[in-house]
Amino acid sequence: MPPFDMARTREKSASAEMNPCGACPVRSLTVCAALDPEELRRLADILQNVRVDSGHTLFAEGDSADALYNVTSGTVKLYKLLPDGRRQITGFLVTGDFLGLAVNDSYAYTAETVTSSSLCRFPRKKIDALLEEFPKMQRRLFSMASNELAAAQDQMLLLGRKTAKEKICSFLLMLSQRAARRGHKENPVFVPMSRADIADYLGLTTETVSRTFTQLKTAGVISLQEGNKVLIADLDAMYDLAEGA
Amino acid sequence: MPPFDMARTREKSASAEMNPCGACPVRSLTVCAALDPEELRRLADILQNVRVDSGHTLFAEGDSADALYNVTSGTVKLYKLLPDGRRQITGFLVTGDFLGLAVNDSYAYTAETVTSSSLCRFPRKKIDALLEEFPKMQRRLFSMASNELAAAQDQMLLLGRKTAKEKICSFLLMLSQRAARRGHKENPVFVPMSRADIADYLGLTTETVSRTFTQLKTAGVISLQEGNKVLIADLDAMYDLAEGA
DNA sequence: CGATCCCTTGAACGTAGTCAACGCGAGTGG
DNA sequence: CCACTCGCGTTGACTACGTTCAAGGGATCG
The missing domain is CATH 1.10.10.10 (Winged helix-like DNA-binding domain superfamily/Winged helix DNA-binding domain)
Structure with a gap:
């Protein structure tokens, strides 16, 4: 049995096997766009499909950042808290958005589902290795981060003025x-x-x-x-x- | 506001040779960190040193984004405007920070000097080609953008709450x-x-x-x-x- | 049927905004 | 050299926008 089959058996959800990345309907929206079939197969090998009910926390601010996520359905909110409980939601993520960028290996915000959601989960070490290998994907991620940055600036204008x-x-x-x-x-x-x-x-x-x-x-x-x-x-x-x- | 062409003196490769990136004192802070001598030489070939007096505009929101900049000294502010003139400054950049990320090939904000400043200017097409070639630099840029993103979220917390x-x-x-x-x-x-x-x-x-x-x-x-x-x-x-x- | 959550509405309050005046230093010109 | 202007920062008085506190309605669920 080829090694990649072994890897696939480790995937959490059976649906990942039935719906590999090649057939993913939201691929064009996200970081996986423009990868060739071989690259997609490699990606499918490392991802876990995660399904989360509404109102659940994916990870909290300060947690060690051991995975990157990609929203495939539903809505996820990101937020930061002040010591006295004041909260600022920094984004509502939907299909195609990614989350999990880290600073100092820790998440900078808490991620919680607004509606029940599905996500692709990429373990940090594996996705890092894959990014090394596929500069195309690295560029795509960078361009998505650039767009995030522009959106963040729009949001600052909104909040401040x-x-x-x-x-x-x-x-x-x-x-x-x-x-x-x-x-x-x-x-x-x-x-x-x-x-x-x-x-x-x-x-x-x-x-x-x-x-x-x-x-x-x-x-x-x-x-x-x-x-x-x-x-x-x-x-x-x-x-x-x-x-x- | 004075026209920026007047204030700005663009030194071509001549000065880049006299002060090559290899001797750059702020290299460790910025995107050029961890490049090897050969890569630095290639980088030095495409950059222009720009010196700008205080209170001058480097580029305006909506301008076609034909260069990436790197602040080597001084302070630069980025801002966005509402139609009625309300202004939100989205960041003050100092030594080591980069600016010029584009969305749809346009700058998403105006960049103006706070103090007289020096910058490295990388023409978009040339730096893009170089990024293709040096994934190391691409990664560094991505990691800097990630930090920017985290800072932006902190700023949203500040502005909102x-x-x-x-x-x-x-x-x-x-x-x-x-x-x-x-x-x-x-x-x-x-x-x-x-x-x-x-x-x-x-x-x-x-x-x-x-x-x-x-x-x-x-x-x-x-x-x-x-x-x-x-x-x-x-x-x-x-x-x-x-x-x- | 009570408990809880979410949304809405009302009334009073307070933080930051608006409008205005003035001081100060730098730069300019008579 | 001094008068003047201009930009910037500070302060005061008043205002207003959004918050706080409070109450009640409606939907959902055990």
Whole structure:
């Protein structure tokens, strides 16, 4: 029996065997894009499929960073805490996003599922070895990190300089655009996270988030629908409101 | 704002030969660390040394991103603007930091000098080719981007969840630690940027920055010295104040 | 059916923003 | 050489946006 078959038997989930990377429907979105079949096979050999229910912690800030993850379905939030419990969510990750970058071999943030999610888990040492071997993948990861960095700067602008209304509108537009890029319907927008999560992402309180939704609803810019969906009724107004026009 | 071509003197390979990367005193801090002599020579071949007076724009948000830069001396600020002029400074870069990562071949932010500065300029196409060739350098760049990303998340926590006093203390401590890591004296801290710049970095107004400095001064935690220096009189208090203890 | 969680709404409060004035030092020109 | 301007920092008075504290509704679940 070839060694790679041995490796595959170690995978946690049977679904990984039935759905190898070559057939992965979200590959084009992520770090695995543009790898050739042989490289994909090598990648499949080291990954574990992980399924996590909503509200569970993948890893906590300060944990030793022994794996990189790739979201294949669901939504994951990353956050940091202050000693007194104040929380800042630094990102909501969805299909195709990766997480687990480390500083000093420790995670810099806590990762927790918002909805039940599936992830590919790459043990650090193995993925590092593979990155050495496949510069193509290294470049891809770098380019994704660059995009993350640009998004982080947008978020700083939002946190430091936007009003509550502008923050909420920017947030909804971001979710909408992100859904569109993944081939989901961009309107109404699916908003799976709680008011508390939105507040901690935008630097607000739940009360302010709730009040601002009500304002926008009253102004006829959005309307709330069943199943945590938000219909953007006036897209132009949203764009204007998102930047203070 | 003066036109930057006037202030900027671009020295071609001639000066690069006189001061080759091999003798560069800040190499260990930056992307050029751990390259061998041959690789350094190749790097020196493509770089331009750039000297820029204070208050000049290196490039603006949206410009086509045709170069990567590396700060060798001085301080550079990066910022983004809202249509009505509100500004968020996303970082102050010093010796060893790089800038110029692009999204869609455009810069995502404006880069402007705070003090007169020197930079190494790497034309995009040439540096990309070199990165292909030297995976070592690619990895180094990636690891620096990872650190940037972690710093960005810290900044989001600051912007979203810290009070004015906590922001100012965190800021001064960051400057102090950064100076220490570069072998400069960490106390008193050199603070070359204006109140307006500090405000736009911390999501405050100049008045609040000024008032908070006065408060900290009155409380005996810091004292202001000649030449834009801040003496941290009570380091423990600063650490506590920075996280709301 | 009670307990819990999440969301919403109301009222009062407080932190930081806004508007305004002034001091100070550097640079400029009469 | 002095008067003037200009940019920057500081301080004061007032305001406002978002927070805090509190209450209640609605959905879910044991």
